[in-house]
Amino acid sequence: MEKIWKVGAVSYLNTKPLLYGILRSPQVMRRLELTIDYPSIIAQDLVTGDSDMGLVPVAIIPRLKEHHINGGYCIGTEGEVASVCLFSEVPMEDIQTVLLDYQSRTSVALLKVLLRFHWKRTPTFVNTHEDYRSRIKGTTAGLVIGDRALEQRKISPYIYDLGAAWKAFTGLPFVFAAWISNRPLDEAFIRIFDEACGVGFRELNSVLAENPYPVYDLQTYYTRNISYELTPKKREGLTLFLQYINELQGG
Numbered sequence: 001m002e003k004i005w006k007v008g009a010v011s012y013l014n015t016k017p018l019l020y021g022i023l024r025s026p027q028v029m030r031r032l033e034l035t036i037d038y039p040s041i042i043a044q045d046l047v048t049g050d051s052d053m054g055l056v057p058v059a060i061i062p063r064l065k066e067h068h069i070n071g072g073y074c075i076g077t078e079g080e081v082a083s084v085c086l087f088s089e090v091p092m093e094d095i096q097t098v099l100l101d102y103q104s105r106t107s108v109a110l111l112k113v114l115l116r117f118h119w120k121r122t123p124t125f126v127n128t129h130e131d132y133r134s135r136i137k138g139t140t141a142g143l144v145i146g147d148r149a150l151e152q153r154k155i156s157p158y159i160y161d162l163g164a165a166w167k168a169f170t171g172l173p174f175v176f177a178a179w180i181s182n183r184p185l186d187e188a189f190i191r192i193f194d195e196a197c198g199v200g201f202r203e204l205n206s207v208l209a210e211n212p213y214p215v216y217d218l219q220t221y222y223t224r225n226i227s228y229e230l231t232p233k234k235r236e237g238l239t240l241f242l243q244y245i246n247e248l249q250g251g
């Protein structure tokens with residue numbers, strides 16, 4: 001009997017090209033039980049063992065007893081990511097308070113790293129639990145990720161792109177999320193899963209046709225903002241980011 005793996009994927013538009021081929025592959029679909037939700041939930045399931053693998057925020061790697069990064073795809077960027085930004089009505093030097101996105105794990109940690117080591121600012125952080133975007137006002141800025149960030153671009157006058165800031169700070173690309181498992185999955189499954197992840201990029205026009213989105217040009221988003229290939233340089237960026245997280249925690 002082949003094992004059925006519990007897999008979690010992110011519900012945002014950035015994951016559609018990866019899911020396109022997975023959802024169309026009967027071979028892959030019969031080997032998995034798929035959950036689709038926002039990143040902090042996908043992360044929680046992997047940490048508690050309620051899932052075996054997820055497209056999880058890389059910031060939770062230190063919380064896993066065991067972790068394996070699977071396949072050749074990730075949610076990353078080589079610079080401007082567009083959908084992970086600090087949004088504000090005032091410029092960086094006047095920001096007093098920052099609302100943190102409850103749906104995120106990686107970007108919250110990335111923002112803290114950049115504020116401390118790159119921008120050298122010490123605002124007060126406030127956690128959120130539900131929609132908080134209407135509270136981005138005056139000297140209170142907000143970190144927003146995913147599709148809601150693409151919407152927020154039309155609202156906030158000051159937009160600090162965290163992918164671009166990481167590139168300016170380190171010269172490296174960045175990985176937000178990767179297919180991470182908390183146990184080794186069988187190689188045959190990972191092979192067909194990884195192949196399925198690649199299909200959407202060869203059929204990008206179909207992915208675009210399936211996801212009409214007047215708010216932001218998804219062709220640009222999928223080809224110039226998000227960078228999906230897990231390259232050696234991205235792994236370098238990931239290793240450095242995990243070192244900074246450790247430093248933040250006084251490790």
Ligand SMILES: C=C(O[C@@H]1C=C(C(=O)O)C=C[C@H]1O)C(=O)O
Binds near residue numbers: 040055057106107
């Ligand atoms: C680029 C993005 O990457 C996401 C950011 C994540 C995080 O901050 O924890 C997790 C998963 C990714 O989907 C985005 O969603 O905008």
